[in-house]
Each structure stands twice: as structure tokens, then as C-alpha cells.
Amino acid sequence: MGKRMMRAVVMKEFGGPENLRLEEVPAPEPGSLREREVLIRVKAVGVCYHDLINRLGNLPRTRLPSILGHEIAGAVVAVGSGVPALRPGDRVATIQRVHCGRCDLCKRGRSTLCKEGVFFGEEIPGGYAEYVVSEEQGLARVPDGIPDEEACICACTIGTALHVVRGRGGVQLDETVLITGASGGVGLHTIQVCRLIGARILAVTSSPRKADRLKEAGADEVIVAPELKFAEAARRLTGGRGVDVALEITGALTFDQAIRSLAPAGRLIVVGNLETRPVSFMPGLVILKELEIRGSFATTTPELSESFRLVGEKKVRPAVSRLMPLADAA
């Protein structure tokens, strides 16, 4: 008998979307699962801007051929010998990057920094496929009532938002937060999480037609900046003071303006890097205002579980823009 096959969208070369092709490839075998591994039948997978960056060849750890997709929801098919907590049929979703769960950083709750961490679509095959394998520490249970197509995006949107807003950003009630790239997936959910915490939100977009959507998501003010010059508006909207926190979801294009938007002692949290190119800024501003620049990477399994709780309690709404079959991934 031949190997069990599955349909998967395989990327053999970097470049345009035509490099994502639906193929039959060997499926992961239940019998060959390692101790902590879980075989999952994929029910829904999110399409993320990260996938586009990966497809273009801008992520150094990706080995070809690769199967993209790190926003995965599905049902457990089989588990390795060391996974007593999960059984076939259980609904689960993955975080983007699976940590080891055993190193010092993982034990200190900084699992996103785990040196052994592996990202779906980079070091390990992702979820643009019928089946995927994840170690159990990268999985959270999906509660009843949250459909797969919503569950799959929660890690990368709401989980990432919790990690950046509350974790790395330490956003407090009554602080003013500026969000660049606010109309993207992370942005729309970051607005909702800031709203829950009680911060005042200034959302930046380059497109006037996205302003309504940002207001709907909960932004107090929308700064429409077609040229991405928004620092002056941010200072004006804060009585000349500047914002307490700038959440940089875009990267190079908006970095300098985000720094210039900050109040003294403000914090810039860098979470998005759409163009993956270097930035320049005035060190004098950082020195004289005693600014802090912090990074925020991905999300943790507890944050994914918490995202599901917030969705279940209708405190945050996952924003799914479009559904399509696997064959149309490209």
C-alpha cells in the first residue's frame, strides 16, 4: 500500500502568487508522531500578511519547498505518546510559532523568545494543507460556539494584540495609544483590545475609505494620512503632549513619524514589519524624551486561550473578511 496522500498548497520557489500550487503530497502519518506531537485535520487556515512576506523570500529561516499557513484551526486526528490531555476529535488551534516549553525563557513566560521555537511555514510545514502536525504546547482548545474560520485567526490577530497591548506595551487605563497600520488584521483587533483596557485610541490609516471601519472597531480618532505624515495630528489631538504609546504595526514606512508622535517617556512598540527594510530615526528624540523602543513578537498559548475567552464573551469580535477554498490560496 502506498503512502497516504493529502492536498496541500506547496511553495517550491519564492516570488509571485503563482508559486503557490495545489498538489498531492504525502500526509503526516499518525504512527510516526513523536511524543508531544499532535496530528490535526485542518478545518480553516488564516491568510496573513506574514505569508506574503514569506512568499517573497524575505524570511531567512524558510526552507523550500514550504507549506505556508500559521493560523490553523482543526480537529485532532491522533496524538503522540506524551499528550494525555488531547483526544481525537478535540477542536484545537495553533499559535504561530511553537516553543519548546522547557527552556528558561519558556519557563519565565517568554515563550515567544524560545530559541527552539519553530514557525509554521518556515521551519515546519504549515496549514495550507489537509493535515498539519504541531507539538501540544503550541495548541489551545477551541471552545464550542467559535467556528473554525474565526478560531484560526485568533492567535495572529487577538493573541498578537494581547501580547503587544497588554504584555509588551503595558497599556494602562486612560493612556493614549496611537496605532499605525490600524486597518489591517492585527490593527482592527488591537483597537478592540485597547478599547477593552480603556485606553484612548488614535488610529492611523493612509486611506480615507477605511476611516469608518476604524471608528466601528472602536477608535476614538482616526488620522487619515495619505502621505503617512501623522505625528503633527497626533500631537494636536493630545493637546500638544503626544501619545503615551505608539503601536507600530507597519514598520519602516511609519517608524519615524511614530517616534515623533510620542510624549516624553513614551513607548514605541514594534510589532509589524511589512517592508522588512531598515529604518532611520533621530537618536536625539529618544534621548531627550527618554523614549523606550520595545519589540513584540507573535503570541503565547495562554494568550490564545484568553483570546478565545474574550471572543466567547463577545468582548472582541474576530474580523473575517473573506472565505475561500484551499485551491484558491494563491
Ligand SMILES: [Zn+2]
Ligand atoms: Zn498571521
Ligand SMILES: [Zn+2]
Ligand atoms: Zn523554549
